Amino acid sequence: MALAAELRCLVCQNQTLADSNADLAVDLRNQIREKMKQGVGEADIVDFFVARYGDFVLYRPPFKATTALLWLGPLILFAAGLVTLFNRIRRRRIPEEINLTDAERERVRDLLADNKPNQR
Amino acid sequence: MTRHFLPLAIFAALIVLLGVGLTLNPREVPSPLVGKPAPHFELPQLHQPAKTFSQKDMIGKVWLLNVWASWCVSCREEHPVLLDLAKSGLVPIFGLDYKDTREEGLPWLRRMGDPYQLSAFDGDGRIGIDYGVYGVPETYLIDKHGIIRYKRIGPLTPEIVRQKLVPLVNELNRG
Numbered sequence: 001m002a003l004a005a006e007l008r009c010l011v012c013q014n015q016t017l018a019d020s021n022a023d024l025a026v027d028l029r030n031q032i033r034e035k036m037k038q039g040v041g042e043a044d045i046v047d048f049f050v051a052r053y054g055d056f057v058l059y060r061p062p063f064k065a066t067t068a069l070l071w072l073g074p075l076i077l078f079a080a081g082l083v084t085l086f087n088r089i090r091r092r093r094i095p096e097e098i099n100l101t102d103a104e105r106e107r108v109r110d111l112l113a114d115n116k117p118n119q120r
Numbered sequence: 121m122t123r124h125f126l127p128l129a130i131f132a133a134l135i136v137l138l139g140v141g142l143t144l145n146p147r148e149v150p151s152p153l154v155g156k157p158a159p160h161f162e163l164p165q166l167h168q169p170a171k172t173f174s175q176k177d178m179i180g181k182v183w184l185l186n187v188w189a190s191w192c193v194s195c196r197e198e199h200p201v202l203l204d205l206a207k208s209g210l211v212p213i214f215g216l217d218y219k220d221t222r223e224e225g226l227p228w229l230r231r232m233g234d235p236y237q238l239s240a241f242d243g244d245g246r247i248g249i250d251y252g253v254y255g256v257p258e259t260y261l262i263d264k265h266g267i268i269r270y271k272r273i274g275p276l277t278p279e280i281v282r283q284k285l286v287p288l289v290n291e292l293n294r295g
Contacts, residue, residue: 010254013146023219024254027245052252054152 003042004029007049008057016059151252151271158185158262159250166217166225166239173214173240175266182292184213184285185260186236186276187248189220190228192256198275199232205281206235211261211289215239218248218256261285263292 007028009020017025017032028049035045049057061067100108153159162174175185186202188195206213215236217225222241229239242248251260254273261270270288272280 024245027249031249051152052249053254054150054252056150 003032003045006046006059008059010053010057151268151273153252153260153268154271156268157266158260158268159247161240161242161247161250163216163240163242163247166215166222166229166241169222169241173238175262178214178262179266180264182211182264182289183262184211185216185251185262186213187216187218187251187253187256187258187260188239189218189256190224191220192218194275195257196232198257198277199235201276201278201281202235203233204278205276205285210286212237216247216251217241217243218253219243219245261288261292263295 004018005016007017009015009017009022009025009028011022011024012020015022015025017028031048032045035048040048046058055061055067061070063071158175160175162172162176165171165173184205188198202213205211213235215238217239220241220243222243225239225241229236240247245253251258257275259272259276260268263269269292270284272284276285
């Protein structure tokens with residue numbers, strides 16, 4: 001009954017039909033078993049449940065307009081994180097590119113020289 | 121400034137989202153059946169097993185299908201609301217005695233009062249599955265064309281009757 005592990009028990013919502021011992025789960029498992037004996041395909045059995053309980057019974061909800069955020073949300077957050085990271089790294093490099101004028105260079109040399117009187 | 125403000129804003133947004141999430145009831149799963157024809161059934165009646173009741177018998181009327189059971193605790197809480205609603209004559213109420221036995225269902229109604237025109241008897245819960253029942257009591261409002269227009273999972277309360285059922289029933293009766 002691999003199928004029962006794909007479907008949610010509506011009574012104890014964080015368990016699958018396969019895990020749950022709720023009365024309703026037992027009934028629904030019997031329904032699945034009966035339908036399989038009749039030769040009903042898995043996809044049709046899933047449709048049977050979705051028609052009655054909605055997409056909520058599926059542990060893997062289908063990708064459609066109402067579930068787009070659910071599926072894409074983590075990707076969007078990850079992309080936003082990457083963009084932020086790259087921006088930070090780029091900003092950190094800016095100070096290296098400061099160009100000194102000739103006068104400033106002269107002054108730096110003087111200051112450094114003044115601070116090392118012993119080497120003169 | 122924005123550097124300190126941004127994490128705070130994200131945190132606040134998260135708190136608001138989680139706060140809203142706390143007030144939602146995860147048991148209220150939107151039913152795919154609303155707006156669709158009430159699933160077909162033909163069941164023996166609770167009081168008179170020789171007679172049957174079908175959703176087809178109600179075509180042309182606005183009516184309420186209330187799923188109940190003698191073992192259902194919330195049904196006791198809901199029962200006075202149903203009795204009041206039946207007395208008001210707003211809409212005929214039909215019961216679906218779900219996964220119950222006649223030996224327990226009948227005395228329960230005798231003791232608590234019977235708001236139903238009649239109850240259909242769904243001993244093995246087969247029809248309950250067709251109606252997507254998972255938390256008794258559940259209530260369906262069905263229009264003249266046999267379309268489910270509203271579904272309530274859990275007990276009806278006077279507020280729901282006043283704010284949801286009364287306006288909807290009146291609207292459906294006009295249409």
